[in-house]
Amino acid sequence: MTSNSLIYIDGKLVDREHARISVFDHGLLYGDGVFEGIRAYGGRVFRLDEHLRRLYHSARAITLFIPITMDEMRRAVLRTLRHNKLTDAYIRLIVTRGIGDLGLDPRKCPKPCVIIIAGRITLYPPALYAKGMDLVTVPTKRNIPEALNPCIKSLNYLNNIMAKIEATRADAPEAIMLNKDGYVAECTGDNIFIASNGKLVTPPCWAGALNGITRAAVIELARKKLGVQTVEDLFTPYNVYTADEVFLTGTAAEVIPVTRVDDRVIGAGKPGPLTRKLIGEFRALTKREGVKI
Ligand code: PXG
Numbered sequence: 001m002t003s004n005s006l007i008y009i010d011g012k013l014v015d016r017e018h019a020r021i022s023v024f025d026h027g028l029l030y031g032d033g034v035f036e037g038i039r040a041y042g043g044r045v046f047r048l049d050e051h052l053r054r055l056y057h058s059a060r061a062i063t064l065f066i067p068i069t070m071d072e073m074r075r076a077v078l079r080t081l082r083h084n085k086l087t088d089a090y091i092r093l094i095v096t097r098g099i100g101d102l103g104l105d106p107r108k109c110p111k112p113c114v115i116i117i118a119g120r121i122t123l124y125p126p127a128l129y130a131k132g133m134d135l136v137t138v139p140t141k142r143n144i145p146e147a148l149n150p151c152i153k154s155l156n157y158l159n160n161i162m163a164k165i166e167a168t169r170a171d172a173p174e175a176i177m178l179n180k181d182g183y184v185a186e187c188t189g190d191n192i193f194i195a196s197n198g199k200l201v202t203p204p205c206w207a208g209a210l211n212g213i214t215r216a217a218v219i220e221l222a223r224k225k226l227g228v229q230t231v232e233d234l235f236t237p238y239n240v241y242t243a244d245e246v247f248l249t250g251t252a253a254e255v256i257p258v259t260r261v262d263d264r265v266i267g268a269g270k271p272g273p274l275t276r277k278l279i280g281e282f283r284a285l286t287k288r289e290g291v292k293i
Pocket of ligand 1: 037038160186187188189190191209210211212213214215249250251252
């Protein structure tokens with residue numbers, strides 16, 4: 001991010017050095033808030049309305065009232081991008097519960113805080129797309145939906161951070177997280193797909209996966225563009241080890257091949273044909289779609 005970047009806070013664009021929030025903000029004190037990670041490609045914001053819908057749904061689920069309408073939020077995102085002269089960018093949208101006291105009660109937080117940061121994105125190295133990445137299954141289980149539903153993109157990412165630490169210790173860039181029943185849920189910041197016998201499978205959201213925007217786009221592309229049967233279903237690590245192809249999807253990663261999981265070689269040990277086609281289709285989609293900045 002450049003040093004002169006402008007951050008949107010509650011309707012104002014302020015210099016990065018002056019972009020501050022209170023130590024009494026419950027976003028900091030309790031991880032009480034929601035967020036989105038969005039990307040712009042070539043002057044267009046990819047699936048902006050889908051991201052906004054998910055943000056407002058996450059907020060509703062935690063009874064957080066966002067003080068501006070979705071339309072105003074859309075305009076605020078575009079304005080922040082324009083003022084930062086960004087055409088290819090990563091956009092972090094954050095809504096915190098706002099300033100309260102040193103107690104959990106959100107009723108003490110009268111005014112949620114809306115923050116929009118637009119900057120550059122850190123991507124996986126290109127070599128990983130050519131060779132495929134190594135994953136490990138980590139001991140930390142995905143949050144159970146009955147406690148904190150993984151469909152809520154909340155500011156409390158400790159569950160994913162614990163898993164990420166475990167992956168890093170095993171020298172892997174991403175972790176497979178299982179749900180409490182031992183089924184594959186997702187990764188720390190990406191959704192997972194397996195391909196077996198020409199069919200694609202991804203875990204259903206109720207099994208502990210975020211309703212990924214890239215995931216939805218890939219399901220659509222696989223069905224409509226490639227004519228590949230794509231279903232949401234439960235599967236286990238065994239199904240991952242014995243799949244023909246495995247890949248991850250996410251705003252930062254797009255579509256990224258996986259060629260090793262827990263020391264098992266996946267398929268032929270290199271990115272498979274379906275994965276490669278989807279990488280191409282997804283990149284083409286990001287070039288032709290999106291809300292103009
Ligand atoms: N699962 C989780 C837990 C996520 O946080 C995804 C899946 C993929 O969803 P989308 O909608 O992006 O296809 C996410 C999204 C980062 C970063 O900086 C992480 C995400 C998005 C953007 C950036 O690591 N996670």
